[in-house]
Amino acid sequence: MALGRAPFRPPHCPNPACGFHRDPRGWRFKRAGFYTRRARPRRIQRYRCLRCHRAFSSQTFSPTYWLRRPELQTPIYEGLMACAGFRQLARGLGCSPSTVQTHAARLGRHALLFLQAHLPSRVTEPLVIDGFESFEHSQYYPFHANLAVGAESHFLYAFSDAELRRKGRMTPFQKAKRARLEARFGRPDPRAIEHSVAALVRMLAAAGEDLEIRSDEHRAYPRALRRIEGVSIRHRVTSSKAARTTGNPLFPVNRMDLLLRHGGANHKRETIAFSKRRQSAMERVALFSVWVNFQKSRSEKRRDATPAQVLGLVDHRLSTREILGRRLFPTRVPLPEPWERYYESRIPTRARRCSVPRSRRYAA
Ligand SMILES: [Zn+2]
Structure with a gap:
């Protein structure tokens, strides 16, 4: 996700009902385009699980998912x-x-x-x-x-x-x-x-x-x-x-x-x-x-x-x-x-x- 780090790879299916949620061995998914958002990074990779067909993105695996101001998470943690x-x-x-x-x-x-x-x-x-x-x-x-x-x-x-x-x-x-x-x-x-x-x-x-x-x-x-x-x-x-x-x-x-x-x-x-x-x-x-x-x-x-x-x-x-x-x-x-x-x-x-x-x- 961030520069200078290994490219992001989804670790498991995010769908709790999918067999590859808890045990990702043998899991397959495909890339499925991008979406753009207002916060940086603006372009977010989308994926789809080949077993349950759930769509998700790299953001799904970030603790900032769904937050409108993701950039505030680290300063707030450190401030607290x-x-x-x-x-x-x-x-x-x-x-x-x-x-x-x-x-x-x-x-x-x-x-x-x-x-x-x-x-x-x-x-x-x-x-x-x-x-x-x-x-x-x-x-x-x-x-x-x-x-x-x-x-x-x-x-x-x-x-x-x-x-x-x-x-x-x-x-x-x-x-x-x-x-x-x-x-x-x-x-x-x-x-x-x-x-x-x-x-x-x-x-x-x-x-x-x-x-x-x-x-x-x-x-x-x-x-x-x-x-x-x-x-x-x-x-x-x-x-x-x-x-x-x-x-x-x-x-x-x-x-x-x-x-x-x-x-x-x-x-x-x-x-x-x-x-x-x-x-x-x-x-x-x-x-x-x-x-x-x-x-x-x-x-x-x-x-x-x-x-x-x-x-x-x-x-x-x-x-x-x-x-x-x-x-x-x-x-x-x-x-x-x-x-x-x-x-x-x-x-x-x-x-x-x-x-x-x-x-x-x-x-x-
Ligand atoms: Zn799945």
């Missing part, structure tokens, strides 16, 4: 990694905040597939888990992004979300407001953390294997781990009062919390760039995971290998071009729960009843 808010990015790029939002959601979905496609087949190190606290819509709607981080590699293996009830010190006015909101929109499941952490560990626990889980003394964690069947789990608890030094067994996840808070404008305390919806917050966690696993050194000072290199998943630090080089298809990379729900935009925001699942909207 550099902690910019949607409005800030929109101003800098000369587009509307809703365009940035469309791109960010697309990038988040790509990140979920990218992560799943590159996960190691089994976990061979202890996992450190913790809940990263943020909020959606307003401070009345806190949630946890639960993270599972490799104790040695610092690879961020998985994440899941849990809606929480607002707790802590509140003025009488705030208490009354919470009661009003809860009467109107309902209350989160009091076992949300338990369910969410069980889902998190289930994503990584292959039946019959041993897993060591490290965490703080949160009471929901032992209950969550008891829900997981067929895996022998050793649970090592460290007090959250222990000094937060590099020697702390929870250091890998404490570091991840810091990076996430530092790297995303939506998670800063007292920010006005907080996520309006948990859905988009989880998309950003997915993007953050790609960056932290495949692009960022474990130690910024030493500029050493990325976590993915430490695990032997790749042999070099990936460039943004490599990460965004090829569209991934959910029909070829099945996602586990809850990532499938994130992909399909099925995370409701309690205070915004109108959040429409993506599948019911027209496109992309």
Whole structure:
């Protein structure tokens, strides 16, 4: 597609119903003319599958398919990694905040597939888990992004979300407001953390294997781990009062919390760039995971290998071009729960009843 690269060859049939979608061995297709578009490159090669006769183009395999401003994808990815808010990015790029939002959601979905496609087949190190606290819509709607981080590699293996009830010190006015909101929109499941952490560990626990889980003394964690069947789990608890030094067994996840808070404008305390919806917050966690696993050194000072290199998943630090080089298809990379729900935009925001699942909207 771009100059200086090998000529594009469609890797498989894009039609999920075609036998050559998942397994392209023996696949044949033919060239079928060109079409022109407003964005560069203007001339796009078309093809046709000789089995199912589906027409497609080189664009079908680009993560920018159907986007009106494909040239914005890389700058938006890099802007989001550099902690910019949607409005800030929109101003800098000369587009509307809703365009940035469309791109960010697309990038988040790509990140979920990218992560799943590159996960190691089994976990061979202890996992450190913790809940990263943020909020959606307003401070009345806190949630946890639960993270599972490799104790040695610092690879961020998985994440899941849990809606929480607002707790802590509140003025009488705030208490009354919470009661009003809860009467109107309902209350989160009091076992949300338990369910969410069980889902998190289930994503990584292959039946019959041993897993060591490290965490703080949160009471929901032992209950969550008891829900997981067929895996022998050793649970090592460290007090959250222990000094937060590099020697702390929870250091890998404490570091991840810091990076996430530092790297995303939506998670800063007292920010006005907080996520309006948990859905988009989880998309950003997915993007953050790609960056932290495949692009960022474990130690910024030493500029050493990325976590993915430490695990032997790749042999070099990936460039943004490599990460965004090829569209991934959910029909070829099945996602586990809850990532499938994130992909399909099925995370409701309690205070915004109108959040429409993506599948019911027209496109992309
Ligand atoms: Zn086909």
